[in-house]
Amino acid sequence: MSTDATTSELAPRRPKRADAARNYDLLIAAAREAFTQDDAEASLEDIARRAGVGIGTLYRNFPTRKDLLAAVYEEEVQAICRSADDFVGLPPWEALVGWLRRFTQYAVTKHALMDALMSYVDRDDPVFRSCRVAINATGTELLERAKASGDVRPDTEFTDVGRMVGSIATMRQAEPGQIERVLELALDGLRYRPA
Numbered sequence: 001m002s003t004d005a006t007t008s009e010l011a012p013r014r015p016k017r018a019d020a021a022r023n024y025d026l027l028i029a030a031a032r033e034a035f036t037q038d039d040a041e042a043s044l045e046d047i048a049r050r051a052g053v054g055i056g057t058l059y060r061n062f063p064t065r066k067d068l069l070a071a072v073y074e075e076e077v078q079a080i081c082r083s084a085d086d087f088v089g090l091p092p093w094e095a096l097v098g099w100l101r102r103f104t105q106y107a108v109t110k111h112a113l114m115d116a117l118m119s120y121v122d123r124d125d126p127v128f129r130s131c132r133v134a135i136n137a138t139g140t141e142l143l144e145r146a147k148a149s150g151d152v153r154p155d156t157e158f159t160d161v162g163r164m165v166g167s168i169a170t171m172r173q174a175e176p177g178q179i180e181r182v183l184e185l186a187l188d189g190l191r192y193r194p195a
Helices: 003-008 018-037 044-051 055-061 065-087 092-109 111-118 126-148 158-169 178-190
Strands: none
Touching: 018 044, 018 055, 018 065, 018 111, 044 055, 044 065, 065 092, 065 111, 065 126, 092 111, 092 126, 092 158, 092 178, 126 158, 158 178
16 A cells, blocks of 8 residues: 555654654654553553653653643554555455544544644644545545445545544444444445445
8 A cells, every 4th residue: 555655644653763763752652652542641651650750851752741741642543544454465445444444443533632733733734634645545545446446436535534534433332243234334325225
């Protein structure tokens, strides 16, 4: 898949020196864990402590909480886009469905992170715009393969599929297994069925 082109637009400002890059990665990992466990309310001091670095190292890499939230969000989007490569060898329908399931799982777990970032920026911020471009490019490539193979309705666009899957992932008060069941129903509606 051509995810390199789509994810390079996101590339957070990762340091080049080995020790600085290691600290950056430790901070991202600690923040990802903290923001998932603590609903994005963890203190920056706690994140530095979890990463095993000083608060000065955190601030050198991420001068503000917004910078850290944005970097974690961008890293997560890069990972979900790169994960499309895991489905390359599968038939087009299976590849699309596999990636959409993974995307849904990702979206379910990222509410707190996105909500926290939204307290600093709006939907048109460059962070969200570049992430939308990357996700749409990845999803469109998978969708076009499935359409070309005759598995998906020809009138389907990824922007519609992305909104559908995103809405399913953000269902409030879903019962256990309900998101997966609703997703299966929605994916079944994408299938091409000749009249």
